[in-house]
Amino acid sequence: MLLKELSELNGVSSREEAVRSYLRGRIQDKVESIYTDHLGNLLAVQGSKKPGPKIMLSAHMDEVGLMVVGIDSSGLLKIKPLGGIDERVLLAKRVVIGEQRIPGVIGAKPIHLQEKEEREKPVKLSALFVDIGARDQKEAEEMVQIGDVAAFDVKAEEFGDRLFKGKALDNRVGCAILLHLLEKEYAFPLYYAFTVQEEVGLRGATVAAYGINPDLALVFEGTSAGDLPTAKKHQQSTRLGRGPAITFMDRTVIVNQALLDRLVETANEAQIPFQWREATTGGTEAGAINLTRTGIIAGTLSVPCRYIHSPVSVLSLDDFENTVKLADAFLKSIERKGLPA
Amino acid sequence: MKELIRKLTSISSPSGREEQVRAVIKEEIASSVDEIYEDKLGNLIAVKHGGKTKVLLAAHMDEIGIIVTDIDEQGFLRFGNVGGINPQRLVGQRARFTNGTIGVFGVEKLEENEKLTLSKLYLDIGARSAEEARQKVMVGSVATYYHEFCDLGDRIVAKALDDRIGCAILIEALKRVTKPQNDLYCTFTVQEEVGLRGARTAAFGIEPDYGIAIDVTGTGDTPEAERLAIKLGHGAAIKVKDNSLITHPKVKDLLTGLAVKNKIPYQFEVLPFGGTDSGAIHLTKEGVPSGVISIPCRYLHTPSEMVDMNDVEAAVRLAVAVMETKLD
Amino acid sequence: MNLETLLTELSNAAGISGREDRAAQIITDLFTQGEGVQWITDFSRDRLGNIILRKQGQGPHPPRLMLAAHLDEIGLIVSEIDQGFLRFSTVGGIDQRVLLGQEVIVHGRENLPGIIGAKPPHLQEPEEKNKAVKLQDLMIDLGLPEEKVRALVQIGDPVTFRRDCCALKNGLYTGKAMDDRAGVVAMVDCLRRLKDLHHQAEVAAVVTVQEELGVRGAFVSSYGLNPDLGIALDVTHGEMPGLTEYEAFKLGKGPVIVTGPQVHPQIFKTLKEAAEAANIKYQVEAEVTPRGTDAYALQIARAGVATGLVSIPLRYMHTAVETVSLKDLTETSRLLAEFIMRIDRAFVEGLKCY
Secondary structure: OHHHHHHHOOOEOOOOHHHHHHHHHHHOOOOOEEEEOOOOOEEEEEOOOOOOOOEEEEEEOOEOEEEEEEEOOOOOEEEEEEOOOOHHHOOOOEEEEOOOOEEEEEOOOOHHHOOHHHHHOOOOHHHOEEEOOOOOHHHHHHHOOOOOEEEEOOOOEEEOOOEEEEOOHHHHHHHHHHHHHHOOOOOOOEEEEEEOOOOOOOHHHHHHHHHHOOOEEEEEEEEEOOOOOOOOHHHOEOOOOOOOEEOOEOOOOEOOHHHHHHHHHHHHHHOOOOEEOEOOOOOOHHHHHHOOOOOOEEEEEEEEEEOOOOOOEEEEHHHHHHHHHHHHHHHHHHHHHOOOO | OHHHHHHHHOOOOEOOOOHHHHHHHHHHHHHHOOEEEEOOOOOEEEEEOOOOOEEEEEEEOOEOEEEEEEEOOOOOEEEEEEOOOOHHHOOOOEEEEOOOOEEEEEEOOOOOOOOOOHHHEEEEOOOOOHHHHHHHOOOOOEEEEOOOOEEOOOEEEEOOHHHHHHHHHHHHHHHHOOOOOOEEEEEEEOOOOOOOHHHHHHHHHHOOOEEEEEEEEOOOOOOOOOOOOOOOOOOEEEEEEOOOOEOOHHHHHHHHHHHHHOOOOEEEEEOOOOOOHHHHHOOOOOOOOEEEEEEEOEOOOOOOEEEEHHHHHHHHHHHHHHHOOOOO | OOHHHHHHHHHHOOOEOOOOHHHHHHHHHHHHOOHHHHHOOEEEEOOOOOEEEEEOOOOOOOOEEEEEEEOOEOEEEEEEEEOOEEEEEEEOOOOHHHOOOOEEEEEOOOEEEEEEOOOOHHHOOOOHHHOOOOHHHOOEEOOOOHHHHHHHOOOOOEEEEOOOOEEOHHHEEEEOOHHHHHHHHHHHHHHHHHOOOOOOOEEEEEEEOOHHHOOHHHHHHHHHHOOOEEEEEEEEEEOOOOOOHHHOEOOOOOOEEEEOOOOOHHHHHHHHHHHHHOOOOOEEEEOOOOOOOOHHHHHOOOOOOEEEEEEEEEEOOOOOOEEEEHHHHHHHHHHHHHHHHOOOHHHHHHOOOO
């Protein structure tokens, strides 16, 4: 299963090799050309000679993770987060490090030895370390180098009723959507951007958009869903099972009204469920693309995911499929009616 | 000019949804410029030819506001901020949507010492149900403060003087300029309040030789105010530094020289926070020497911003002086 | 050229972000009238004041390398004249606690020595002593009557620390602006080394401005030059009590080669190989955020630039007593030259092959 394979690959920001080479293998026979740039974005082109507007579809390959910044004399690895990780989720997790996928654990002080007040406080990142079982610094250095990255070690699987669980669904689900769209054919030039370093500041999309210079860009994302009993309705942002979430505004972009109107019109016509992303927090690559050169109209379609940026995120397979459908219907609307204006 | 300011400040056009104010400005300046166009983000760019050097003068059209994120079963609206809205200042205020719908800001019961955050506030548009509310607004609808323009004599009070006053100054300067010595790109920008976004793409397209933003700045002349050496009525402020820009020495000297030569009252501004469109303009492409003509303004980002018309007049004269000075 | 002299002159020169002209003059003199004339083929300054020192490469399509080291220093700026005393705002990240009791120079119509006074302990309430002094409670005393101050100083005038560079034991140098004048010196020394070397790459060594305000000079210069690859040269934290081993580096043990999201893996690897082949001792730092150095801007210029980052260990960053080892500077310059000798067309083409 595509999502499972993608979820289980490790591609912490700036170390996306495994995801990139997997995707390259999946798409190389299906596109007109394929190339990588100085940052490692994987860019694929279909129908470059076709008339009509140039459209960019973007999904980032990277996931949040940890970087090894030091090795102490006992052979334990000091780590810092790459991207936004809530350090409270790190305690007692399994990770794998580097291309060799060396297993390690993030240790935690046993409850027996804690002072009562310690339990009330989150553990600081500076107190966390990864134990790979090395006897000392020398042995650890034979296996791990400073700058290596660690990703969560989690099996992805179907879960509950039409749900799916795994790490890095933000944003392997976006990559999976692009792979589905690649199977189809459209009447205008399409640029597929599998980008790097989104989680450390939208860096891959910034340079990809500059290079491609499209007329319109659509970004695919996994976004946070807060549909839990502990959250009030107006603080849930998105809910599983209600279809793709459309962003009208977030911290990085205010989406062009004509683009929003077209997305809604398309969903209604094709009877695809959708929901608004009912929050203005967070950001996606649409923000970076929007401000490229003289401005590029850009929007985001997201698949709601619970427990994002943790080792176990959950999405609805129906939402995933409906996001592909809405994207497809939107692209077809461009064939019929041109760009939204 | 007060009538123009009244007209501009009475429009609700928050960041990203500037259509209405753009239409009014376009009509105001149509006969004073050689060319007008809009770019993809919605910046309104008016060109007046006069020389080889390109000078970008920018005033932002957008204002702070709110955007609806949720409509509950009783018809109450929840919202996010568009730009720097302080939740403490909203309770009891009124909002107006771009379609004219009016609402009142209310607040949930707070626990003792509980911090007031945006998520504790709601907007009441008088709807009795979600269904009734949806006939007027939807998730994604935007609104601004709803407050009248008041003429206090030399001083005026209105919402959105940040930065409709800059727009008015630029419009007035365009009407007054008789012998432009540079190619003037008077740009009414979008989305300044959410991160200087419009100015960035506008400047990329224009490739100016100089950038001058016209925008408001704070003052330190009110009771027990935060320290700031800027006073209402003491002239246009020539910015030296804020968080987005340290003014290029050439531009600072130019503005200061013109103020002295034309006997325009001015004061220097070192603002330990904030930013203007020039922050984005000066980092465009290979760099654009940039500065700011600031208008001292009390009660920034509240529904009652106050400026002094003498400072406004000074800013207009300084802008005209820049337009009529041959730059290289 | 004597490196100690250049480092001393540069460290002593005034040049807060956006007002770098006096420090820039030293570089300008060296490369337009001094010894440096022979080391480069072109000298220019862009519109924001970045100095671009170019040396041609060999062959018809030489790879284009940009080096960046920033000239600006942190400092203060006059924000108000208050009864003859000066209130001020900061330029760049300054710890207000280090300002107390410092001597400064206010660059008004003339250079005016000033003192940031401290309330004597005798006059303090007991609870005051336990709190850090706030910026708004600090003032510069010029010792002049108010009329004289108003005649000589304007709001917006820059202020620098008054602290001459001086040698400590073991080749360490301390001064007010080693961040990043140390990097500038290493870059200049690298150009000197390249004089006699035949390298393929066209080198554009950029002495950047306004780094401390958000790497602003690097944004516009990297856009303008549009290089194939870039190396930023900056400083990193030197070891001192209170810092752990992995966040601070040893002075005198060579340049720090940085890895992290802002660094291209091939450039990181080649820098290490160059160091090993030339017997240059080096240290490695993993940096998880791409921010904080000119590499941040370089990497995302236009359609992306393959970027590297080399840092010089420095103790007491952003204070008036920044301290570096001269040996680290020369070894950094040697590393850069060795790296540049390894750049050819094939290497550059490989940078896009992921």
